[in-house]
Amino acid sequence: MLKAILFDISGVLHVDKRPVPGAVETVARLQSDGIPVHFVTNTSRSTSQAIFNNLQKMGFEVRQEDIFTAPVAVKQVCEQRGLRPYFLIHPDLEAEFEDINQQQPNAVVLADAADRFDYAHLNKAFSLLINGAPLLGIGRNRYFKSGGQLQLDAGPFIEALEYAADIQAEILGKPAAGFFHAAVTSLGCEPEEVLMIGDDVEADVIGAMEAGLQACLVRTGKYLPGDENKAGLAAVADSVADAIRDVFYQSRETAET
Numbered sequence: 001m002l003k004a005i006l007f008d009i010s011g012v013l014h015v016d017k018r019p020v021p022g023a024v025e026t027v028a029r030l031q032s033d034g035i036p037v038h039f040v041t042n043t044s045r046s047t048s049q050a051i052f053n054n055l056q057k058m059g060f061e062v063r064q065e066d067i068f069t070a071p072v073a074v075k076q077v078c079e080q081r082g083l084r085p086y087f088l089i090h091p092d093l094e095a096e097f098e099d100i101n102q103q104q105p106n107a108v109v110l111a112d113a114a115d116r117f118d119y120a121h122l123n124k125a126f127s128l129l130i131n132g133a134p135l136l137g138i139g140r141n142r143y144f145k146s147g148g149q150l151q152l153d154a155g156p157f158i159e160a161l162e163y164a165a166d167i168q169a170e171i172l173g174k175p176a177a178g179f180f181h182a183a184v185t186s187l188g189c190e191p192e193e194v195l196m197i198g199d200d201v202e203a204d205v206i207g208a209m210e211a212g213l214q215a216c217l218v219r220t221g222k223y224l225p226g227d228e229n230k231a232g233l234a235a236v237a238d239s240v241a242d243a244i245r246d247v248f249y250q251s252r253e254t255a256e257t
Contacts, residue, residue: 001255002214002248003193004036006183008174009051010043011145011199011221012240014058020220022241024059030244031061036187040180040196042070042139042173042203044089044111044154047096068183070138070173071096074109077136077172083107085136088125090114110161110169111138112154122157129165139173141203145222174200175207184213195251197243201227205234216243 007013013023030037039062043051048071052064071093078085078100086105087097090113097109108125129135141153158169173179184194191212198204199221208215209232216235217228228236237243 001193002195002251004184004187004189004195005030005038005244005248006180006187006194006196006208006213007037007039007240008196008198008200008204008221009039009041009055011223012197012218013039013055013060015145015221016147017054017058019058019060020239020241022239026241026244027060027062036189038066038068038183038187040068040174040183042141044071044138045092045114047093048072050092068179068186070179071111073172073179073182074111074136074138075100078107078109083134083136085109086125086128086133088113088116088121089138090116105133107133107136108161109136109138110154110158112144113157117152117157122161125161126164129161129167135161135165135167135169137169137171137173139203140169140171140175141200143222150222174198174203175210177207177211180208180211180213184211195243195248197240199223201230205231209234216247218243 048067048069052067055062084101084105085107087109089111105128108128137158140155140158142155143150144153162169184191194213196208196213196215199218201217205215205217216237217231218240219238235247237246
């Protein structure tokens with residue numbers, strides 16, 4: 001039986017910081033019913049503190065410890081392994097890593113870097129990689145939606161550096177199974193007891209199912225017509241409110257009868 005929820009944030013709960021209709025009320029209902037929920041994201045243009053603040057401003061009653069971000073996972077790995085990364089990241093994310101030693105880099109961390117994805121920055125990362133530095137990626141997302149338009153995410157640039165340096169990046173956000181399992185463990189559940197709700201058919205839905213979770217694709221955010229054909233056995237809903245009503249609660253009612 002489904003016992004807990006993992007929510008992707010951007011594109012599922014809000015689009016351009018405007019709550020998806022019914023999303024605030026849906027999260028509140030789950031919390032009122034005592035359903036464990038966590039919020040998981042590869043977002044790499046905001047610190048975890050900024051994400052928490054924005055969710056609260058939009059009306060979501062969340063706890064900061066319930067937010068799992070790929071940048072925080074990367075930071076933990078850097079600290080555990082004693083890495084001194086060269087960060088090719090968005091300026092708005094720099095505060096997340098300000099206490100990490102970045103002198104004489106021996107690793108590369110790559111996320112959505114926006115206008116920093118130019119030849120000079122990419123070539124500096126390449127030079128480190130070709131000399132043996134590992135490449136840590138904050139997700140392999142191909143694109144995201146902002147301002148009503150799809151925009152390139154970090155995935156294409158990670159693959160370009162992998163090809164150029166003939167290496168394999170270590171991905172520490174979605175769709176990496178370890179990222180999903182860490183979130184599931186913190187919920188006190190088994191993977192099959194958790195429903196992942198996302199708008200990215202590859203990173204959210206397929207990644208979750210390959211990690212043993214159940215998943216639901218919503219037709220908001222970066223969803224494109226035809227994505228449901230890629231989602232396999234995943235549930236599909238028009239919005240997060242529909243996903244909770246028609247997939248999560250209906251599944252629990254069926255299991256209880």
